[in-house]
Amino acid sequence: MADFETIAKQFVEFYYQAFDSKRENLLPLYREQSMLTFENAPTQGATSIIEKLKVRIHVARTPLVNRKEKTLTFAKSLPFKDVKHQVASVDAQPSSESGGILVLVAGALIVDEEQKPMSYTQAFQLLPDGQGSYFVFNDVFRLVYPAA
Amino acid sequence: MADFENIAKQFVEYYYKAFDSDRASLAALYGQDSMLTFEATPLQGVGNIIQKLQELPFKEVQHQVATLDAQPADAQGSILVVVSGALLVEAEKRPMSYAQTFQLKPRDGSYYVFNDVFRLVYPAA
Numbered sequence: 001m002a003d004f005e006t007i008a009k010q011f012v013e014f015y016y017q018a019f020d021s022k023r024e025n026l027l028p029l030y031r032e033q034s035m036l037t038f039e040n041a042p043t044q045g046a047t048s049i050i051e052k053l054k055v056r057i058h059v060a061r062t063p064l065v066n067r068k069e070k071t072l073t074f075a076k077s078l079p080f081k082d083v084k085h086q087v088a089s090v091d092a093q094p095s096s097e098s099g100g101i102l103v104l105v106a107g108a109l110i111v112d113e114e115q116k117p118m119s120y121t122q123a124f125q126l127l128p129d130g131q132g133s134y135f136v137f138n139d140v141f142r143l144v145y146p147a148a
Numbered sequence: 149m150a151d152f153e154n155i156a157k158q159f160v161e162y163y164y165k166a167f168d169s170d171r172a173s174l175a176a177l178y179g180q181d182s183m184l185t186f187e188a189t190p191l192q193g194v195g196n197i198i199q200k201l202q203e204l205p206f207k208e209v210q211h212q213v214a215t216l217d218a219q220p221a222d223a224q225g226s227i228l229v230v231v232s233g234a235l236l237v238e239a240e241k242r243p244m245s246y247a248q249t250f251q252l253k254p255r256d257g258s259y260y261v262f263n264d265v266f267r268l269v270y271p272a273a
Contacts (some may be wrong), residue, residue, distance in 0.1 A: 037217045037230075086272075091185045091265045095251055096222060104185075104249045104265040108272035117272035121247035123230045123265075125221055140217045140230040140249075144269045147212075147234035147243035 008092030008103045011126060011134060016085040023054050029136050036139040049139075084110040086117070101126040101134070109143070119144040156218035156229045159252060159259060164211040171201050177261050184264040197264075208238035211246075227252045227259070232269070245269040 018025035030036075030046035036053075037043075043052050087107040095102040103124040108117040125138035166173045178184075178194035184201075191197050213233040221228040229250040234243040251263035 035219045037219060040215070040217070042219075088270070089188070089267055091188065091267065093183045093185060093190075093263045093265060095263055096226075100222075102228075102249065102251055102263045102265065104247065104267060106247055106267045106269050119245065119269050119272045121230070121232055121267070121269060123228065123249040125228055125251075138219045138221060138228045140219065140228070142215050142217065142230065142232050142247070144232045144245050144247060145214070146271055147245040 004094050004101045005092050007126070007134065008101055009090055011124070012087060012090050012103065012105055015124075015136075016087065019053070020084050024050060026050055026053065030139075031135050031137070034136055034139065036141070038139075038141045039143065082112050085120075086110065095125050096127075099128045100137070106144075119146075152220050152227045153218050155252070155259065156227055157216060159250075160213060160216055160229060160231055163250075163261075164213065167201070168210050172198060174198060174201060178264075179255070179260050179262070182261055182264065184266070186266045187268065206237045210236040212236065212243070221251050225254045226262070235268070245271075 015026070015029065018029075027046055027050050030049050032045050034046055034049060035042065035044050036049045038052060041052070043049050085107055087105055089106045091104045093102045094100070103126065105122045107120060109120050110117045120141065120143050122142070123138070123140045124136055126134040127137045129135045163174070163177065166177070175194055175198045178197050180193050182192070182194055182197060184191045184197045186200060189200070191200050211233055213231055215232045217230045219228045220226070229252060231248045233246060235246050236243045246266065246268050248266045249263070250261050252259040253262040
């Protein structure tokens with residue numbers, strides 16, 4: 001019987017290796033029905049997702065909090081080309097009777113080498129692809145800013 | 149706003165209000181098949197889950213939600229929710245960042261927590 005924790009760990013390793021070296025290699029991991037929410041921006045479909053992730057990603061350093069209006073605005077938006085993920089933790093649980101797996105990752109993102117690393121969290125739901133492997137159905141990515 | 153987003157927001161608000169005021173009342177949000185992984189400790193079933201949450205080494209806690217994202221998780225109305233925020237615990241002077249993901253499944257006209265994963269997120273550098 002397939003071990004969902006092993007599958008999750010192997011997937012995460014492959015995912016970030018692909019992401020950090022050649023983002024186009026992520027394409028086979030998504031399908032037409034896949035969803036990505038990247039820093040609040042929703043996208044659907046493998047092609048659109050890879051387009052969003054390819055080459056340049058805009059990531060804000062620190063948000064400006066307007067407490068009165070309860071809004072966050074990003075004062076500075078940095079496009080970057082090189083990124084390296086450092087996974088701190090991977091948790092997995094079975095998500096459905098059809099063999100889905102929920103994965104929660106926490107880690108650090110190093111952008112263009114000389115910048116300060118940022119903490120992030122990413123959740124995936126992996127679904128069996130019917131051919132012995134898995135694809136990403138749900139994908140949510142969030143930077144986690146220091147609490148204080 | 150999409151329905152699943154509304155449901156997710158309402159759920160998260162209710163969840164943390166219950167957590168921060170009366171942890172035992174969270175029992176209504178879980179089922180016998182629910183799973184919680186709390187800082188790497190896996191648990192199953194509402195009884196074990198509530199026991200774990202009540203045994204956490206603090207009396208007073210306050211969750212402050214910074215971000216909330218939701219996506220449909222299947223064709224039956226299940227919802228994936230991803231939360232990031234800060235946790236203020238009585239003994240600690242500084243709040244801690246955390247990430248939590250839930251999968252909500254429909255039950256009797258409402259929703260319950262089927263999957264729950266909680267992790268503290270430490271500063272990257």
